Structures are given as C-alpha cells and as structure tokens.
Amino acid sequence: MESEKRQLHLFIFPYMAAGHMIPAIDMAKLFASRGLRITIITTPLNASSILKTVEKSKILGLKMDMLIIEFPAEQVGLPKGSESYHLATAPDLRMKFLEAITLLRQPLEELVQDYCPDCLITSALFPWTTDVARRFGIPRLIFHATSSFSICASECLRLYEPYKKVSSDSEPFILPNFPDEIKLTRNQLPDFVTQDIETDVGKLIRQVIKAELTSDGAVFNSFYDLEPAYADYYKKVLGRKAWHIGPVSLCNKESEDKARRGKEASVHGHECLKWLDSKKPDSVVYVCFGSMANFNDSQLMEIAMGLEASQQQFIWVVKREKTQGTKDEWLPEEFEKRVEGKGLIIRGWAPQLLILDHEAVGGFVTHCGWNSTLEGVVAGVPMVTWPVSAEQFYNEKLVTQILKIGVGVGAQQWVRFLGDSIGKEAIEKALIRVMVGEEAEEMRSRARELMKMAKSSAEGGGSSYSDLNALIEDLSSHAIAGEATENN
C-alpha cells in the first residue's frame, strides 16, 4: 500500500505535432522504465500514434496509460479531424488551431481533478498549464523538444533585440553577451520575432515566455556535453531550473520500437533497409525534412538534380504519394530509372531512426528540426543543414559553428512551411562536402565522438541518466512535501 502510494504519477501532455509527440512518447517510456506511473494526455486522432507504445509498455509491466480529450476543431471552425499542427497550413487555420488549444484547459483540469497526478509535464506551447498546475498545487514542468542553444538564442534576442540595430534584413548581427559569437540576420528569424504588429502567434509566444518564468523548470531533450555552455547559460544566466535527460530516442532499443515512431513507415520505408544492407559503410546520404516542412515542385526538382549531380548514393524522403500511371511533376524525366541502384525515394513516412542507425548511412540532409538534429548526432553522421522555419536557423548554428559537424546548404530565409529556394549547384556542393574528402572525414570523426558522448550520457552514471535521477528525486520530495501539507 505504502509503495503504491509513493509511486510518482506524471501527466505528460505534448503538443499535437509529430515533432513534439514523438520525443514526448520516448520521454514517457524513459520515466516509466524508472518505475514512474505515466499518463499521456492527447486527442482522439493523435491517440493512434501512442496506443501501441502504451500496449507494449503494459506487456512489459510498466505503468503507462493514455487519456483522451476531445479536440474542439469544429467548435472553432476548423475542418473535422484537424488535430495536428501540420494541418494548419494557412494563417486563419493556425489562429483557429491555437484557439482550439486554449479550450483544452477545462478538460485537462477535470482530468487533473479526477486522477490527482503529482506533476504536469507539458509542451512549452501550453502556457496555461502552469495555472492549471498551480490550481491543484502540483509542479508544472515544460518539456522542451528543442536544444538549450535555441531557447537561449531566442531569449537573448528577446532581451537585447539586436535585430533592431541593423539597417537591412540581410545585414548580420551578433547575439550579445552570448557564449559564442553567433551571427544571424533578420531574414533568418521567425516572423513573430521581428513583426511589430501584434499577431496571435506573437501573443502566444509572450504567454509562453511568461509561463516559463513561473513554471517549475524545464526538461530538455538534449544532453549536457552536447551544449554545456548553453545548458549553463539557461540555468545560470537565465536563472532557470532545467534537467537535460536526452537523447530520449535512445530509449528505443528494439528495431520494432525504432520503426514505429510517429507513423507506420511506408512500404518503400521498409524496403530501403534491405537496400542499405547492400551498400558500403558511410556511402549513402539520407535526405529528410521532418514532419512539417514541405517543398514545392520546382524545389524538389532542384533537389533531385543536385542529388544526381553529386553522384552520391542517397535515400530521399518526399511527402508525396505515387499516383499509379501518372508522372511525378517534381522529378526530372526518367530520374528514377537513371539513379536505379544508386538512389531511393521514400514516398511518405520513413523509419528514420533505423535508417540513420544503419552503417551505410554516412551523411544527413536535414531541416534542423531538433529531433532530427539530435538523431543525426546519435547516429554520428555529418549533416547538410537546410533550416526552414521554427527554431531551425538557431539549431543550424549549433551544428555548423559550434559542433562543427555540418555545412549549410545556404538557406537564408525563414519561411513558415515551404523551404527557401536553393539551387541544384548549392545542393550538389554541400552534399559533396559532407560525404567526400578531408573536411568530410574531420566532420565525421567529430560526429562519431559526439555519438559516443550521447550514448554514454544515457547510461548509468552518464549526465542524462543522473539528471533524470535528480529530477525524479525532486519530484518525489515535492510529492512528499505535498502529502505532508495535506495531512497537517
């Protein structure tokens, strides 16, 4: 009875987007593997990506559950089923999506009331969950599915506004009082940072920052040795509490678990692993832009031509379906025939962790979403960085300038979903730089070192392992203190 009472119960409530749900589910597994009771909160259409994990954890004797709250899509005027952020592709849809999210507060409060968890770990993008936690006298921790570097960079921009001191959008400015000399341009910043007019996203971001200041700390999917100066900056300069417990993807030990992250891989996704078995180590470049970024036909055409011209073997993930009998307008004539044996296109969802883990993969073209970036680090591969939106331009700086394990393709313009337009020559050049020659080898050897550091951080005695212990201890003492107050 006593131990049942002391088992910590966490509510994990991730943002409805693959880039947030995937690492949150990994984090849930990590907590559950340490004996905590976990309940993941989500909406009906997002539940399917969690269900198998919950079922498997039960078989393993772990305490993991899921609770579903309705997503009020139709109530705010969104089409039925619009429960994921990537479906909100136009400004009015995004506004409605944000509105729908604020309506989740009441159902969350009801669940907290009914289940009495010891802590809420929620997306930074749910600032109101700090108030919910306060109301019930429990801590709210933020789950940062991104780097400390990017959070520190955006805080630095907010505090010092260096982008206001340059005369054009393309003139570089330096992040003031920052551990490294990092240059950015206004073009590379999210629109809500530079826009003077108040937008809904801008308003949300201000609430996010305010809630971060009053929450009880942040859990990062990162590891200390990857970005020590920024883990310290977050704690010591910004004065906030944080635990670095990543890379959380390392909790997936079996191929089956690695394959099913996010969505089921498409048919091509499964075939590509057999194809990789026939290739030499470090001879294939993997090209994938996460779950949100979308390129138009002409940009895909440039990528195809760049890949072919680079003469590198490749796996390229494109979020387009093949329609039988019709020509792919985004591919050069006879492209697939010409690259047969040398390149593979995955249409749909790729089993990314399995591909990156494969020894044949020697380079990664990424949009610098944090999950992909960290997964690239864990795989020990150098990267071509092609940031598109969100905090990806900051992550690019970390990869290319601080870690020195990647080269930029030359993206200069932050755009919400569609990528900046990059020509085939730039793509070809960047591909060759990460795959061939002395510079590539130097980047690869640094990447391998980071891979080892990533893996040992998650093992017993490693920094992420210890930070997770410290977090669990903090939560336990808070829960015990809460019980004591209740009993008095």
Ligand SMILES: O=c1ccn([C@@H]2O[C@H](COP(=O)(O)OP(=O)(O)O[C@H]3O[C@H](CO)[C@@H](O)[C@H](O)[C@H]3O)[C@@H](O)[C@H]2O)c(=O)[nH]1
């Ligand atoms: O075919 C695919 C495509 C993606 N993934 C996985 O999906 C995740 C994608 O996450 P990420 O690389 O972070 O990209 P986004 O989906 O774009 O993520 C959003 O959320 C991230 C977390 O906050 C931010 O860092 C990004 O900038 C933001 O765009 C990764 O785990 C990938 O392994 C697959 O498994 N197969």
